[in-house]
Amino acid sequence: MKIKEKIAKETIKSLILNGANKNCDPIIIKSSKKQKSDYQANGIMKIAIKLKKNPKEFAKKIAKNINKKNILKKITISNPCFINFFVSSKFIEKELENMIFCKRLNIKKQNKKKIVVDYSSPNIAKNMHVGHLRSTVIGDTIVRIMEFLGHNVIRENHIGDWGHQYGMIITYIKEKNIKNISKMNLEKLENIYKKSKTMFDNFEYFKKKSKKSLIKMYKNNKKYIYIWKKIVNITLLENKKIYKILNITLKSKHIKGESFYKNMLKDVISDLIKKKIAKKKNGKIIVYLKKFKNKLGKKMGVIIQNEDKTFLYSTIDIACIKHRSKIIKANKIIYYIDYRQKRYLKQIIEISKKAKYINKNLSIHHYEFGTILNKKNKPFMTRKGKTIKLYDLIKKSIKKSKKIILKKNNKINKKILNKTSKIIGVGAIKYFELSKNRKKNYIFNWKKILKLYGNTSIYIQYAYSRIFSIIKKSKINIKKIKDKIIITNSEEKKISIKILQFEEIINDISKNSYPHILCNYLYNLSSNFSKFYEKYYILSEKNKKIKISRIKLILIISKIIKIGLSLLGIKTIKKI
Numbered sequence: 001m002k003i004k005e006k007i008a009k010e011t012i013k014s015l016i017l018n019g020a021n022k023n024c025d026p027i028i029i030k031s032s033k034k035q036k037s038d039y040q041a042n043g044i045m046k047i048a049i050k051l052k053k054n055p056k057e058f059a060k061k062i063a064k065n066i067n068k069k070n071i072l073k074k075i076t077i078s079n080p081c082f083i084n085f086f087v088s089s090k091f092i093e094k095e096l097e098n099m100i101f102c103k104r105l106n107i108k109k110q111n112k113k114k115i116v117v118d119y120s121s122p123n124i125a126k127n128m129h130v131g132h133l134r135s136t137v138i139g140d141t142i143v144r145i146m147e148f149l150g151h152n153v154i155r156e157n158h159i160g161d162w163g164h165q166y167g168m169i170i171t172y173i174k175e176k177n178i179k180n181i182s183k184m185n186l187e188k189l190e191n192i193y194k195k196s197k198t199m200f201d202n203f204e205y206f207k208k209k210s211k212k213s214l215i216k217m218y219k220n221n222k223k224y225i226y227i228w229k230k231i232v233n234i235t236l237l238e239n240k241k242i243y244k245i246l247n248i249t250l251k252s253k254h255i256k257g258e259s260f261y262k263n264m265l266k267d268v269i270s271d272l273i274k275k276k277i278a279k280k281k282n283g284k285i286i287v288y289l290k291k292f293k294n295k296l297g298k299k300m301g302v303i304i305q306n307e308d309k310t311f312l313y314s315t316i317d318i319a320c321i322k323h324r325s326k327i328i329k330a331n332k333i334i335y336y337i338d339y340r341q342k343r344y345l346k347q348i349i350e351i352s353k354k355a356k357y358i359n360k361n362l363s364i365h366h367y368e369f370g371t372i373l374n375k376k377n378k379p380f381m382t383r384k385g386k387t388i389k390l391y392d393l394i395k396k397s398i399k400k401s402k403k404i405i406l407k408k409n410n411k412i413n414k415k416i417l418n419k420t421s422k423i424i425g426v427g428a429i430k431y432f433e434l435s436k437n438r439k440k441n442y443i444f445n446w447k448k449i450l451k452l453y454g455n456t457s458i459y460i461q462y463a464y465s466r467i468f469s470i471i472k473k474s475k476i477n478i479k480k481i482k483d484k485i486i487i488t489n490s491e492e493k494k495i496s497i498k499i500l501q502f503e504e505i506i507n508d509i510s511k512n513s514y515p516h517i518l519c520n521y522l523y524n525l526s527s528n529f530s531k532f533y534e535k536y537y538i539l540s541e542k543n544k545k546i547k548i549s550r551i552k553l554i555l556i557i558s559k560i561i562k563i564g565l566s567l568l569g570i571k572t573i574k575k576i
């Protein structure tokens with residue numbers, strides 16, 4: 001239920017009636033602790049001043065003219081100029097009943113759109129490292145949320161599987177006469193990549209050979225393509241393992257890497273020249289954009305073709321936008337790429353706009369994110385300064401979770417222990433990532449990740465299992481019960497309003513892609529439940545009607561936790 005939106009709508013109607021502009025914003029928020037109300041309007045003062053009216057008088061008039069519908073019980077004014085809204089308990093009770101037996105908790109679907117989400121996108125011949133956690137985990141959450149809201153979501157794993165690095169790797173493999181590539185693991189392949197890079201940087205002959213190899217590969221030479229395919233497959237096999245253990249919805253069918261666009265590049269380059277967007281300079285083909293200048297105020301160019309006629313990362317991304325717009329006919333493209341590529345992506349979008357590759361009904365968003373740091377505020381790496389492999393990190397979290405579980409219950413069955421520690425360990429890393437504001441850097445801290453109390457997944461998973469066991473103990477078959485939910489005190493009302501806000505939260509994230517809002521919400525809901533359970537009787541409540549009502553209330557909470565965590569790609573456990 002979007003109560004906030006409904007109150008805002010009615011308030012705006014009243015504001016317009018009293019002379020305000022159509023686009024005015026009464027700024028409806030959940031009431032601060034100071035106010036006794038459920039919602040409040042914070043934007044009245046500003047509008048009154050703009051209209052040159054006495055703020056308090058104006059607020060009174062606005063309040064009087066608001067249609068309470070069946071949602072609000074009363075509206076009051078408080079100093080200096082706030083409007084306070086009190087939601088009707090009857091309305092809340094009815095809405096809760098609508099939620100309880102509905103699979104999607106009565107959350108409305110949005111107008112269906114075709115949304116391409118470009119996320120994870122690791123590079124070939126390299127292990128996925130801790131840096132890939134953000135794009136992979138945040139991207140997957142948004143994909144789940146958008147699908148839940150009824151959209152047609154197209155996952156695209158834009159892997160780095162085309163480009164000059166293959167010239168080096170293939171040359172190295174041929175030069176050293178390395179056989180049996182199929183049996184090679186990613187470890188060895190990554191090593192070869194590094195060695196070939198050193199050769200490339202230090203030996204002119206190797207550089208020349210690598211460039212020749214690359215051209216051969218681009219010209220579809222069978223032998224070269226054969227090696228390339230092997231290199232790609234070795235990497236993908238490892239990535240698949242990570243997606244599986246991390247419960248990421250990306251599958252092989254979602255791979256649409258850089259190589260997918262290889263046959264479109266020539267046309268894009270000649271089209272950009274024809275449209276006078278790109279021009280030749282020193283053998284290269286470059287696009288100069290007025291909007292983008294360097295520190296000296298000079299126009300900065302985006303190279304789309306090298307002297308040797310090979311293309312670049314940028315050329316592929318332009319072709320990719322064109323494809324997503326003209327062929328896929330997407331309404332929205334969302335990129336989850338780190339903040340360092342912000343300017344680059346802006347340039348690519350600008351070029352695509354100029355070339356008229358972007359359909360009118362397509363919007364493009366770059367949801368960037370910061371870096372994961374260590375305790376010393378430096379990028380998170382191993383002690384020797386190497387990147388941390390994502391797989392190792394996940395394994396470590398599972399191992400640590402195992403210890404925590406054993407501490408609580410050392411008689412636990414081994415199979416259950418393994419299953420539970422995986423759910424907890426994977427959930428903890430994902431949740432820690434998702435609970436941070438994606439735009440900011442964050443410090444990776446094991447102690448905080450696996451804390452039993454506080455804003456962690458374990459805490460929420462634990463609340464879920466507690467509710468589950470209360471409901472089980474009650475032996476009440478809720479489906480057969482006729483008694484309805486009744487709100488008997490202010491805390492029940494508060495928790496109920498929080499429950500009804502779930503839809504608002506999901507909708508907010510679909511607009512701005514900040515999953516930490518959902519984490520905070522689930523954490524607060526779980527801790528509200530715990531506090532409520534400490535203060536009030538549930539199982540031992542003597543009044544049968546109240547007992548049933550409370551059981552129904554906590555059942556909805558558990559459903560929200562389950563759905564909420566599943567949207568974050570985290571599993572729940574019935575018993576911890």
Ligand code: ARG
Nearest residue numbers: 118121122123158159160337
């Ligand atoms: N492979 C790239 C990297 O690791 C990310 C690709 C993101 N997607 C894109 N369309 N450029 O930096």
